[in-house]
Amino acid sequence: MGRQWGPSMRSAEQAGCVVSASRAGQPDVGSWSCSGVILSRNPGLVLCHGGIFTPFLRAGSGALTEACVAFLPGDSCTDDLRLHVQWGPTAATPAGRAEQGRPGLCTPQCAGLGLGLQPRGRPLQPPRPAELLLLLSCPAFRAHFARLFGAEAAEQWHFVSAAPDDEVSEEEEEDQLRALGWFALLRVRRGADAEGEERGPALAVAPLGSVAKGAPLLACGSPFGAFCPDIFLNTLSRGVLSNAAGPLLLTDARCLPGTEGGGVFAARPAGALVALVAAPLCWKAREWVGLTLLCAAAPLLQAARAALVRLHPDSAALAALLPPEVGTPRGLPLRDLAPPWASAAVLVECGSVWGSGVAVASRLVVTCRHVAPRESARVLVHLATPKSVAIWGRVTFATQETSPYDIAVVSLEEDLDGVPMPVPAEHFHEGEPVSVVGFGVFGQACGPLVTSGILSAVVQVDDAPVMLQTTCAVHGGSSGGPLFSTHSGDLLGIVASNTRDNSTGATYPHLNFSIPVTVLQPALQQYSQTGDLCGLQELDRATEPVKVVWRLQRPLPNAPQSKL
Structure with missing residues (x-):
């Protein structure tokens, strides 16, 4: 993934874990699981998503919605709660020092599939029992969430870990929504084979605002939670910090159900924990948005320190062991x-x-x-x-x-003072990294959204580019926004549309089309010399093959018929 990602990948994989919750003596009831982040190895402190604890709350999930409640002690859950944490080997453990690539034993979940799967060359630690220290939330995250996703907009948004058409009871959906923004601090009990765990790498946290909008991020979580961790533990996904409202962050890194509570890391500061996944999937008006909702890690850990000090003198000692913040906050302006x-x-x-x-x-x-x-x-x-x-x-x-x-x-009517004019591109290279900047998804409230991808296709007519296709996530409100080359910063085109399936009504944000800047450049050059925009009238005289392309039709007059 590139030299710059080496420290972040090591931090993510060493800190990543999966947390499972079940009821004592009731194996048939099932279990709940999510991803987590190992904050400290001696003692073992883990931060994970709070959603898996809603079935165990003595007072029900309504206790999470009280405005004055920022944390709940561990005894807020029933006595039959049983927790286990599983992670991969550290460099200090015997398993971590084993030769890479040597196959290990698959977990029972995978073995039961009968597929002959091989694990990823990293024998996992056995699941360790853990205890719940506290449930906590970030009040500022909850306030921004209510502002952006509440009131009239609440009916349009959907955050449960299932598609809108899947069968999810109203009670389950309500519980998940109430738990959104809540996390859990756990203490892992040390086992007899815990030699060397205290020498695991130290984790550092990026202060709120120290990572700029548009900066690259690395998300690390375990899709489907505790199901088959040999295959899914610490799966990586890259994206950028797309937008921010205080500690409420959005990224276009693609995450799946079960990655709730997974860590999101920055390339700079190298390997620093930026946030935890709050909701890996979300829909607006029954359309997949293609963005992941995050809660910044720094305010979460600040809340954890304050809660530990208040709970008990013994807990106060744990507060000093939470990872420190590194770097300097500087806000999140796009500039x-x-x-x-x-x-x-x-x-x-x-x-x-x-x-x-x-x-x-x-x-x-x-x-x-x-x-x-x-x-x-x-x-x-x-x-x-x-x-x-x-x-x-x-x-x-x-x-x-x-x-x-x-x-x-x-x-x-006035000059755009202080706004750098982009350099128009002269050539396009399929596969190059690109970025779209637009005012979709809270752009009016939070400023422009940045999404990343590649230039997936350059469609030409008579050897001239007439359409650009990208994999950046594009949403309503992004129309007219610029498409840039991420490396050079050159302006490639103007975003015109994403893709809709007319038979189902589904919109695909990661398949979209832009007008190449080379189509506009002759007229813009004429304007810079004469102040006259009449050259743009050529756009109304586009040939029929160009019209066919933009109607998403096949340009050949006699299209071959499929025999399938």
């Missing part, structure tokens, strides 16, 4: 990105319609026609940084409805 290409993204409001845009000249913004459809219409443009700046403009050009290119241009 902290390096290079600062994403500052060219703007929010465009045209009446009741809003979307994204990109500054291409000191008084010129390009967006989509369906965002600003009427020529001469008044438009309000909000800059990403500083957030308080808004400039009025007017739509001076919009392509016709018959044009395949969904483009509008806004001329501003």
Whole structure:
């Protein structure tokens, strides 16, 4: 995964674990499991998701919704709760020092499949019993969650670890929603074979705000929890910090059910724990969003320290053993990105319609026609940084409805001071890392969203690019936003749409289309020389093959018939 990810991968795999909860003497009742993070090895302290404890709460899940409650002691759960924690070998244990690649024994869950599976060359530690010290939440996370996902918006959002159409009882869904944002601090009981565990690598935590929006992240969790950990333990996924509202973070790293409570790590500070997974999957209006909801680790651990000190003198000693914060907080403005290409993204409001845009000249913004459809219409443009700046403009050009290119241009009444103009790309390279910056998913409330992916296809007509396809997650509100090359910062195109299956109505955020900047560049060069935008009228005279491409039709006149 690259040299820069070496420390983060080691931290993630050494700190990752899976936590299971069950009822004593009731093996047929089943068990609940999630991912976790090993905070300290001597004594063994683990932080995991709180959702697996809702069936055991003496007062029911309603105890988690009381506004004044920031933590609950371990005895808030029934006496029949039994906890176990399992992790991979550390470099200090005999298993960790064993030759890599030597097959170990598969766990009973995997062995029962009869598939002849081989584990990943890392013999697992046997599950260790653990005790619940406390359940805790971050009050600021809960407040931001209520602001962004509550009130009228609550009916549109869905956070349970199942698709909206799956059979989940209302009680189960309510319990999961109440537990969202709650985590658990556990103490693992040491076994007789615990030699060397205290020499495991130390974990460090990134302070809140020390990781910039758009910075790369590495998520580490165990899909499906305790099911078949030989295969799924500490599965890695890469993404970026897409957006933030205080300790409530969003990432486009793709996570699955069971990764709740898994750790999310930064490349810089190297290997530092940034957050824990709060909800790996979410839907809006029954559409998969493709983003993972995180809770920042630093405020969670601050809450844990305060709770341990209040609970008991013996618990206070544990507070000093929680991992320290490293790095310097600096807030999360978009301009902290390096290079600062994403500052060219703007929010465009045209009446009741809003979307994204990109500054291409000191008084010129390009967006989509369906965002600003009427020529001469008044438009309000909000800059990403500083957030308080808004400039009025007017739509001076919009392509016709018959044009395949969904483009509008806004001329501003004032200069865009302090906004760096992006460099337009001249060539496109399939497979290169790219980023989309747009105001989808709380962009109006939290600033622009950054998502990452690759340039998956460059569609050409007569050897000229006419469409770009990417794997970045694109949502409503992102239309008109810029597509950048992550490495060079060059402007590649303007986001026009994602993909909808007309037969099912499903939208796919990771399959989307952008208008290549090379289509606009001749007219923009003419504008820079003469101040005239008449060259954009060529977009209305696109050929039929270009129209066919943007209708997602096969350009061949006699398409071969499938024999399947």
